[in-house]
Amino acid sequence: MLDPQRDPAAVAVSRGPLGACDDAALLGRIVHGDEDAMAAFYREHGRVVLAQVLLVTGERVLAEEIVQDTMLAVWRGAGSFRGESSVRSWVIAIARRQTRDRLRGRRLRVVDDALLADQPSSGPGPEGMALDRAELAEVAGAIRELAPAHREVLGLVFGTGLSLPEVAAVLDIPVGTVKSRLTAARTALSRILNEKGQNR
């Protein structure tokens, strides 16, 4: 059993992550030009936004630029946040728009909803088995080879802490389409893993 010895210091530690209220309060301060609030906002969201943008673009320098553009947009446009979504999904939506603008300008593979294979897979089958056999590093490598839209939906769902409805709002598609896109992404991922496995 446990050692009943107490640790009073542990009880005294302050409580609570930056929640929705704190985020909104930060934005309120940013509206008034509070640089400390912007710094706190950066701490809270910068890393997640960068990871997501990097996942979609695959280019670190470009991703960093986009994050900086995004934070600049937050700095200038914090007053436009109307509280209709979480702050996290709001900032990620800004980053997504910035990403699309930049990719469109560079004629890279633009996220094109119409071209996506949003068909759900019929089940695990050989594709599921490919995942069953895969190691984490192989999966990470295969994710890099996915189409941007598939990387994007996987990153939003598993890397940002957003719920499926929030991801749907960011992508501006129904939740059902998020789900079918997720499944399509996993099917594509499994295919890549299968091909790699056959080439080994």
Next chain:
Amino acid sequence: MNADTRDARSPHVDLADLIAEVTGQPVGDPARQHLTDCEHCRAEANRWNLVAGGIRALAAAAPEAVTREAAQPGRPLQAGARALTASRRRTLLAAGAAAALVLLAGGYGVTAALTRHTPAPLLTAVSGCSGLEQARGTLEQVHGTSLVIETASGQPVTVTTTPSTRLSLSGVSLQGEITDGTPVTVAGFGSGGTIAANLVAIDVPFRLRLAPGLVTVEGTVADASTAGFTVVTSTGTRVPVTTSGDTVVTVFNPTLDRLPVGATTLAVGHAGPDGTLQATIAAVFLESSSGPQVNGHYDGPGGCSPTSLLELAMGLALGG
């Protein structure tokens, strides 16, 4: 939570529930029960968990660069074709410098730790859970969103966390957290309508499944005192609860700055390419001296999901 637990065309759990399970969001009771009973759905959850691990691995490799460069005013923010204007850079640096410096300082510490540790032997496979590994030891440092755990051999392991990492903090010294209005799940032995609490879990993000024989009640705390409290359930039933010096309190999703250096820590997740552990869960135990470990053949009834792992960690907090 997904209200429509099952896909109408399938006997299995809906994708939304599988995703919720993997990402640590609430899962409804019917779905949870189905996940417990259905091998197919557990396998599906494990596959999604691996995909999520891949995303976490990529995310963990991403974050330092922007902060390091942003913290160096004299250095261009990128060498690419589209340089930032001086005014934009000044604005961003002014706004982000404090955060960047904090993260940068953390980054150096983590890098130093990484150069000192030997990756593979410090992580132990979680038997029965493909791809999952564990690190355990004493919490040595918290750097931003990373933890450094010193193992029994004295070597540090860096554990990275993401928003989907499930954290828990357990200890008898957390009993002060039980105040009126707190949402709790209490588990203990029942007698004469009163529960003698072994465990009080605060803000539980899932339905707890604990050892047979323990009585569980969910609700809100009322009449809190040093000797116990009353749980008011959703139907208004009032259940008296007594606490003792052995009653463990678990707080879910504490901020990282709440995790005290020196506490026994267990992290389970996926090994990163650089020897880090990208945590699915991290459980911190304030008063456990023995050091928990997920060992042997772990084949929990809920599979290898974050929820199952956290339940296991909570069992360890109870000395199980």
